[in-house]
Amino acid sequence: MIGRARHRSRRRLGLAAALAVASAACGDAGEVGGRPGGGTIGGQTEPECGALKQVCLAVGIDAPLALGGGMELIVDFRIAGSAGDSVALDVADPEVLGIDGTRLEADGPGMSALLFTDSQGRVLDFLHVTVATPDELRILAYSRNGDLLGPVLDHVTLLVGDEVLVSVEPYRAAQPLLGSFTLQREIEGAGVTMIPDAVGGLYRVIARTPGTSTVTVRALGLERTWTLEVLP
Amino acid sequence: MRPSLAIVVVALGFAGLGANDCDPQSTDDVSIYTFTAAPLGASALVQERDPTIPREARVQITAGVALAVRCWDNCDYTCVEPRLVSADPSTLAVRPLLRPGMTGEFALVAVKSGSTTLTLESDCATKTYPVEVIAP
Numbered sequence: 517m518i519g520r521a522r523h524r525s526r527r528r529l530g531l532a533a534a535l536a537v538a539s540a541a542c543g544d545a546g547e548v549g550g551r552p553g554g555g556t557i558g559g560q561t562e563p564e565c566g567a568l569k570q571v572c573l574a575v576g577i578d579a580p581l582a583l584g585g586g587m588e589l590i591v592d593f594r595i596a597g598s599a600g601d602s603v604a605l606d607v608a609d610p611e612v613l614g615i616d617g618t619r620l621e622a623d624g625p626g627m628s629a630l631l632f633t634d635s636q637g638r639v640l641d642f643l644h645v646t647v648a649t650p651d652e653l654r655i656l657a658y659s660r661n662g663d664l665l666g667p668v669l670d671h672v673t674l675l676v677g678d679e680v681l682v683s684v685e686p687y688r689a690a691q692p693l694l695g696s697f698t699l700q701r702e703i704e705g706a707g708v709t710m711i712p713d714a715v716g717g718l719y720r721v722i723a724r725t726p727g728t729s730t731v732t733v734r735a736l737g738l739e740r741t742w743t744l745e746v747l748p
Numbered sequence: 749m750r751p752s753l754a755i756v757v758v759a760l761g762f763a764g765l766g767a768n769d770c771d772p773q774s775t776d777d778v779s780i781y782t783f784t785a786a787p788l789g790a791s792a793l794v795q796e797r798d799p800t801i802p803r804e805a806r807v808q809i810t811a812g813v814a815l816a817v818r819c820w821d822n823c824d825y826t827c828v829e830p831r832l833v834s835a836d837p838s839t840l841a842v843r844p845l846l847r848p849g850m851t852g853e854f855a856l857v858a859v860k861s862g863s864t865t866l867t868l869e870s871d872c873a874t875k876t877y878p879v880e881v882i883a884p
Contacts, residue, residue: 567784568816568847595848608857609812626884627787629814629857631843638846639855642814644787 549684549699549735552717554588558656558664558683563592566641570595571603571632577694580648581622582686584736585695589618591632603640606631612647622647622695650686650693653733653740657682658718671743674723683717684733697735705729707746776873778821786813791882807866807879809840809858816845819852823872827852836864840879
């Protein structure tokens with residue numbers, strides 16, 4: 517177990533160094549990975565309510581947050597007979613969760629309560645959130661109207677002019693993890709181009725000229741490559 | 749004994765009991781009543797003293813967990829202006845809980861692993877719970 521942890525640690529260091537080089541080379545820093553639209557596409561559409569059902573989040577939290585990622589919170593005040601009061605955010609364990617404005621940051625593995633408080637620090641509600649370390653990046657395909665189609669094949673064949681809409685999402689032991697994060701991407705070969713869609717987290721991969729290209733994405737200390745062959 | 753004297757003695761006896769206790773069969777007591785649960789895999793145990801088992805009052809809660817609790821006592825049932833204080837808020841914090849029409853409710857927030865005590869006080873009675881915040 518310790519050996520595996522050390523191995524993973526070394527791999528992460530190596531990837532971190534590679535990531536710094538790629539970032540400098542391709543200049544893609546600042547683009548986002550994770551569920552598209554801040555989790556509004558491809559995930560649970562029901563709101564996630566606190567234990568007391570007085571405060572809910574607009575986007576469901578149906579899985580752990582990916583360590584190193586974060587989630588923009590949209591708070592929904594639900595106390596019958598009261599108009600929405602101003603709600604502040606706080607956490608039980610600051611080593612697991614952090615608050616940056618309205619963004620929840622996954623700072624350490626574990627579980628912590630996320631507290632919704634009023635301006636005087638009184639607790640209105642709370643929700644327990646888990647942070648997990650991802651062990652895989654998956655490239656997922658979406659339809660134009662936002663339906664999740666599934667993971668892309670390792671080797672994909674396209675015709676010139678074809679377009680695939682994808683996102684890059686972290687997984688741990690086959691479970692998708694939530695949150696958005698900085699994504700680096702690199703393309704080898706001129707066959708395809710990959711550009712961010714108008715919706716954050718979605719990318720349009722467009723087949724331009726015949727040939728084979730390799731797309732490499734890096735995030736959260738992980739890397740994934742994807743081979744695309746474009747036919748005339 | 750003359751009937752009038754007997755009545756006075758009985759009346760004084762009831763008055764004396766009433767001054768010490770609402771329920772003549774039990775001593776005044778105050779308790780923590782939980783109304784939320786810990787998430788899966790975590791612990792949030794509030795145990796009351798039971799001399800018949802025997803069992804002592806204690807709280808055991810996993811770090812990172814928040815728990816909604818209210819005060820209960822056997823004088824007023826809903827405690828009058830209860831106070832719930834943690835000896836070490838950096839280990840277990842106590843925050844007031846705000847719900848419409850409810851009073852005497854608190855959120856226990858387990859911040860980090862360690863030991864402390866929690867003291868609950870109402871007009872009825874006072875009780876101190878040893879607290880253990882355990883690592884996840």
